[in-house]
Amino acid sequence: MxxxxxxxxxxxxxDGDVLDWPAPxxxxxxxxxxxxVLVLVALLATGSRPAAGIDDIGVLAQRALAFVADRGALYxxxxxxxxxxxxxxxxxxRWSRSVTGGTGQVYLAADRAYVRHRPCTDTVGWSLERLDxxxxxxxxxxxxxxxxxxxxxxxxxxxxxSVDDRQAVCPPVVPPRNAPPGDVHLAxxxxxxxxxxxxxxxxxxxxxxxxxxxxxxxxxxxxxxGRTEIRASDTGGVTAAANVDELSGTPPTSVxxxxxxxxxxxxxxxxxxxxxxxxxxxxxxxHRLFSSSDQAPIAEIAYGPVVVACGPMxxxxxxxxxxxxxxxxxxxxxxxxxxxxxxxxxxLVARDRDDFTRVRVVDxxxxxxxxxxxxxxxxxxxxTGTDDDELGATVAPSALVQRPDGDGSxxxxxxxxxxxxxxxxxxxxxxxxxxxxxxxxxxxxGGDSVRLWRLPD
Numbered sequence: 001m002x003x004x005x006x007x008x009x010x011x012x013x014x015d016g017d018v019l020d021w022p023a024p025x026x027x028x029x030x031x032x033x034x035x036x037v038l039v040l041v042a043l044l045a046t047g048s049r050p051a052a053g054i055d056d057i058g059v060l061a062q063r064a065l066a067f068v069a070d071r072g073a074l075y076x077x078x079x080x081x082x083x084x085x086x087x088x089x090x091x092x093x094r095w096s097r098s099v100t101g102g103t104g105q106v107y108l109a110a111d112r113a114y115v116r117h118r119p120c121t122d123t124v125g126w127s128l129e130r131l132d133x134x135x136x137x138x139x140x141x142x143x144x145x146x147x148x149x150x151x152x153x154x155x156x157x158x159x160x161x162s163v164d165d166r167q168a169v170c171p172p173v174v175p176p177r178n179a180p181p182g183d184v185h186l187a188x189x190x191x192x193x194x195x196x197x198x199x200x201x202x203x204x205x206x207x208x209x210x211x212x213x214x215x216x217x218x219x220x221x222x223x224x225x226g227r228t229e230i231r232a233s234d235t236g237g238v239t240a241a242a243n244v245d246e247l248s249g250t251p252p253t254s255v256x257x258x259x260x261x262x263x264x265x266x267x268x269x270x271x272x273x274x275x276x277x278x279x280x281x282x283x284x285x286x287h288r289l290f291s292s293s294d295q296a297p298i299a300e301i302a303y304g305p306v307v308v309a310c311g312p313m314x315x316x317x318x319x320x321x322x323x324x325x326x327x328x329x330x331x332x333x334x335x336x337x338x339x340x341x342x343x344x345x346x347x348l349v350a351r352d353r354d355d356f357t358r359v360r361v362v363d364x365x366x367x368x369x370x371x372x373x374x375x376x377x378x379x380x381x382x383x384t385g386t387d388d389d390e391l392g393a394t395v396a397p398s399a400l401v402q403r404p405d406g407d408g409s410x411x412x413x414x415x416x417x418x419x420x421x422x423x424x425x426x427x428x429x430x431x432x433x434x435x436x437x438x439x440x441x442x443x444x445x446g447g448d449s450v451r452l453w454r455l456p457d
Contacts, residue, residue, distance in 0.1 A: 064078060148219070163186055261285065276314075346416060377402055404430065411441070
């Protein structure tokens, strides 16, 4: 799953970035006064450019609370609250839209922008509105809240896995503690058109297991008693079903979709038992007892480790280190005191636990460094990067890193397939959050300004 920009509360497991509209009156508690988004655009000058270096196009928005980007536009959220969209190529303002504070969130997923409307605002329950990146107008509106981005049919847009509580009422009512769970409605929405590709009701007591990694081709549902189903993301149909022993009794600590495995984690007195099942047939694959470090926090000991898909491996990030497991056998490939930041098919980018200004590019198979960047830090991404670039290029998976240089930063891009490091140049700001598209770099920098640069060809 991609990272979250959350200026309010996060609801459930979501893939993508969220800009949360401040509640009425919240803006007055900010350290800056309420202002309208200011636009200062400097168009690209004609004529020749230097062969290397980063050219400053201009400041797109000031007093911005947050910033995200999809494949077609950049979005800045201001105190009003107002959402403004800008063109990737030129930095020109496209549109601005005001929304009542506390009513919804701008949700970025599958490299597209939406608005998630809170219950009892636009509809009784959650609803999802697709924004036109060119005008800001509504392209379509569907009931339900998106949970994950799944793979669509070959050559088609991704699928948004959406859940809708058909028993919701206004104003919202908190059910009694021992109330039986009600039915929910699951649907697979075409991320571009909003068409419903498939839908079904999930009975009371059933649990959904949605993947964290965008573009995964399956998800799982398990029922009281242990019956478990694997379902295809493009049709919603059942592709495998079986009774899983670990899910037949007391609910486990967690159940995760990790690559081609359904992984069950159950905390025991001597550690956490990680058990993996093959998604094609729900056949048992392997199990491993995982022990946390002696200095692990109580929460990790009580609730067990997190197990996630990362590149071609299975990762167990925990309090003190990162353990990497072989997905075929469950055997530990390596374990190091680093914090995982980005993962790709060839390498991972991580920071030392004891020194967050030391970035390492690590080979998946060996656990050894391909590069050791002292004095560098990872720049969080402001986009999901799950689709092609509308400016004419397919975006390779990469991570952005920076090194302080006076009142600015030097930037470099790390290819997550090859591990190659490409210097990008210097910017006269310290980016807090960035997105890269073809030959453009946009960042939230200087505290609250959204800026745009042209990268060398």
